[in-house]
Each structure stands twice: as structure tokens, then as C-alpha cells.
Amino acid sequence: MSDIIMDHVIENDDVISLSHHFNKTNQSLLYPLSFLNRNSSLSSSSSSSSSSSSNVLLILNQKITIPPKLFINILNNADLIICADGGINQLKNFTDSHNLSSSIKPHYVIGDLDSATPENLSYYTNKGTIKLLQSSQYYTDFNKSVSLINTYFNFPQIDLKSLNTLDELETCEEKLNNLSKNSLKKIDIFVLGGVGGRFDQTISIIHQIYKYKLSRNHINFTILNPEHEELIFLLTPGENFINMPKLNQSDEFKLLGFNSIKSRHNMRNVGILPLLNDTIITTHGLKWDVTNWSTSLKSKVSSSNLQVGQEGFIIKNSDYIFVNVEL
Template sequence: MEKQEEEVQQQQQQQQQQQQPDKNNKETITWDVAEYGGYLFDKKLKAHNPLNHQMPLQYHHSQSTPHIPSSLSTSSTTSIKKPSSSLSDDESGGSSSSTPHSSNTPRKQFSFDDHCALILANQKLPKKLVDYFWDKCSVRICADGGANRLYSLGTKINQSSRWIPDYIKGDLDSLHEGVSDFFSKKGSSIVLDSSQDTSDLQKCFELIIDLEKGSGIKYRKIFILGGLGGSFSHEFANVNTLFDHPGRKIILASKDNLAWLLSSTYNHNIICRSETKCSLIPLSSKASQVTTSGLKWNLVKQSLNFGELISTSNVSLDNKVCVETSNPLIFIVDINP
């Protein structure tokens, strides 16, 4: 009798275990270093292959950039300077419509299911990365002084009208008046948000959320050029933004590095080429268990923590790196070694 009871209990335990979800059975997210412009600066790769192993971001034509919701204009902390309707087509860069636009050519955007956005921060902007992402994002936003950087980049090559952002947003304490007037006449919307409780980058994300509400579009992939480098405090503020929006793919980019957040909610596959230098940084908290494959120095249920071990200057051995983590990690790629 006791043996039968034990067998019944074992069967019940097995059934309960089968009914419980597998905690390790996480959805896998794929990240692509080449897609994010990771090898644009690789001189050796250029010499080896004229195609540069750079997978072009696919895009298609669309009608226009989404209008900014009218609710923003009534905000106590936000005001919008719209382009003048009296401008000629030549002065405004196209038709006299109030919809922001940057050229007479049809707007291009990602052919992925979710649209992509480009934010330009107030740091040095590599021309190669600006060129690479510009026509491939469905909306382009300058974070305050990022407009000065974009204008300077255009005038440096005697093409000041080459890149016209759809929006410029921030407290506008860094935006030069001449730059503001120039872009406004060319069709950019200037959005003032005087709040000192959020950074200019956070203000740009608030704008993206408002654009989503007004259009039904979801910008799950956002590229931030100038998001790394420069002021160390600003760099930390930019990295903190990754944790504010864990449901989106947000890529911080500079001429030296790419960085993004590996959430503990998912497993992660990073598509890359061999000998790509990378690091895994437990910035927000201790990562008690990290397991990787595809690296020269793999981790097996390894704890990563500041003051203890962190994984820096690791190297990929093949074209894919897999990461499982119990806590969020910042994944950093050296793109200009």
C-alpha cells in the first residue's frame, strides 16, 4: 500500500513539473552588428571585400513622416515652431506642406514590420553613420544641440541642406539661433520642452511615443548617433535610457562603439563576423549567472559584477555569439579597432 502511495505521489509530482513553465525557455532576440553599421570603419575588411560585408538595411517608399499630435502644442512645457507656410518649394526643400520633410525625394523607411527612428545627440557625428542610417529611418530627430552638429557636418562638406531633420527637441539651451532658423525654413519642426527633470534624449523618446499615439506606428528599433563618447555624465544618461525602454531595440552608436541592452527577459543571438571585439557589462546590478557561446573566453553560469569579474575585450570566434543572462547586461562592440 505504501509503495502504491509513493508511486502516485511521484506521478503527481511529475505532472506538476510538466505543467510548470520552463523558466529557461525564453524567447530569443537577434541582434546584427553589420546591420547597425558595425563594420563601416573596418579598413581591412574593405580591402578584402568591396561589399564590405555590410548588409544594407532594406527600405521602401512611404507617403510621409507622421504628423506630431496636436495635443503636444497645448502642453504646459512644450511648444512647437512649425515651418512657415509662406516658404517657396525651393526654400523649404519640397512642397509647402507643414509636414516635416528633408528633400524632394520620396521618404524611405525600413521594410521591417516596425518602423525605425534616428536620434542625433549633441556629440560628434560620423558622416559614414549619418549617411548609412539617414534614408533608412522613417523619422529623424535632433536632440537639442545635435542639430548644431548636423548643420556643421553639412556645411563642412558644402552641403548644408543634405540632412534636414524632421524634428529638433529639447530645452533648446544649446541650439544656435541661426541653426534653428535654417532648419525651420527647410521644414523641421522645432519642439521646445523646458522641463529640467528629463534629459534632451529622454525628451526625444517622449516625442517618439507621442508620434506613435498619433499614427499607430511603433518604433521598436531606435538608433542614437552620438550616444557614446564625449561627456562621461551624458554618456551614463544615454545608457540609462536603454533601461527606460527595455521593450525596444535601442542602439547607441559612435565612430568607436555600438552598445545595447541585453535584457534578462530574453536569450540573445548576436550576429557578427569572427574576431569582433565585444564586452559584457553588468551595469545596473550583479548578473549572478551569465552563459555564452561563440566567444574566445566563454562564460558558464558565471557571475559578473563591478568590483569582481566583468567581461571586457572579449572576441567572437565565429559569426554568432549567444548570451543567456539572469540580469541585464550592456553589450558593447568595438567597431573601429
């Protein structure tokens, strides 16, 4: 990259095509909507049989206010459902308040289990949910859940039920993970919660997702803000195509269970959030596209931007950067 950074912003029409930008070499493809329908064009698995990642729904301890239909779609596309401690209360409250099927249950609940109520714990364990007590205060419930998920898919030799202890699961998984970096199965963790609650918890999740990117690159995280119907994810340095086609009203209702009220007609809000480092970005498919634009919390931030790309949008970033986008 040249030493001279051009600070260039253009304003696009409300709908543009990105077809000439698609499928370039060295372009990472992201499918943020694949957790809703993994067998459609919204997912990489439809175009390539080799990319067989596993989908996990991880429910944290934060009130769930998303439409029930959206929740059911996420549930139906998950291979594994985990509740982090009090997440099990949130699941119970949500399914009760919407009269959802009583067959809904997580595969595991994990944590020091001081937030999960005894009633909810027995309600779900009676249905077959496995309860894993890991009482260490050194690991967060989020850490514990990620250890469980990685173990479940990649280290089946560990007998999860035998690990009802302090931190045996986390230390075991850490050791095995460090030993076997090359042959690990890809996992997509869809996190319900984490952002939008207490501010230090939000920032802590952001921090941890970055740390996992370095130590467990085979795991991808997508956060759903459970109060505002937006996704948050981390982009690795390079050119990233966020494959997230604009939806017509009927598809939107089928997938999301609602017709979203966007701040501008059929344009998702997008924020590009330099939380980790000063970063140089170039974008395609946003209302205000930038070229070699330097962004940091100390200088300039592209918030309240809008998606105008029919197929999604492209961000080329010099360093790790977080993105949020409306559903």
C-alpha cells in the same frame, strides 16, 4: 539553475560557426546592423514580414566623427530623424565639414533649445524641420526626444505642433503610454551620441535606457559611440543571439565607409558590462567563451573579448546586461 555555479572559461579558435546554436526556441534575435541596411540579411525584416518596426535616428549634442558614408547609410535607413537640441549644431557641422547634400535635414528638433544656435535653427526650419520647444528642466533632451518619437508612431492623435510648451508632450505621452501597453508599434531608436562624452551623461543614458526597457518595452535602443565606432545595447534576461555576421572587406566598406582597424584581424571587440546587477552569463562565439560565469563590477568583467562566431555571438544572461561591440 544549479546552486553550484561553474566558473568555466574556454579559448576558441579565431573563426567558429554558430549554426547549431541558431533559431532555438526562446532565443531573442538581435540585428544591431539593421540600421545600416534594413533589407538585407543583417535585418529581421528580410526574414519575416511581420516584424515591421520603425527605424529612428536620434542625434544628440556630441561631436560626430564617423565616416560620412556610414552616416549616409544610417540616414537612408531611418524613417524619422530627430535632433535633440544642440544635436542640430552637430549635424550642421558634420554635413558642412564633409560637403554632404544640403537636402539632409531632421524632421524635428526638440529641447529647451538653449544649445541649438539661432542660425542653425532657422537654417533647418526654413527647409521644413519642425521645432518643438519643451523647456522643462525636469526632463532631459533625451527624454523629450523619446517622448516625441513614441508619440509620432503610437499616438498620432496628439497634434505635435500644438505642443510648443513646457512639458506637455512628455506628460501626455507618459499618460498614453501607460494606458496602452499592449498594442504599441515597435520602434528601433538608433542613438548617435550619449556614450563617450561627459561621464555622467554616459551613465545617465545607460540608466535611462534601462528605465525605458521597463516602461516602454516596444522601444529598442542602439547607441553608436560617435567617437569610436562601436555599438552599445541592452540585453534582456534570457538567451540572446546577436546576429552580426563577420563582414568581408568589400561589404564592410560598402556598409561602414571604411575598413575598420580591429585590435585583432577581423574580430570585433566585445565587452559584456554588468552595470545593473550581478549576472550569470554563458556565451558562444567569443574568443573567451564562458559558462555559468558570475560577473559584476565588484568581481569579474569580460572586457576586451573578441567575436569569433561567423554569424555573431550568443549571450545567455540571468539579468539585464549591457554589451558593446565594434562595428
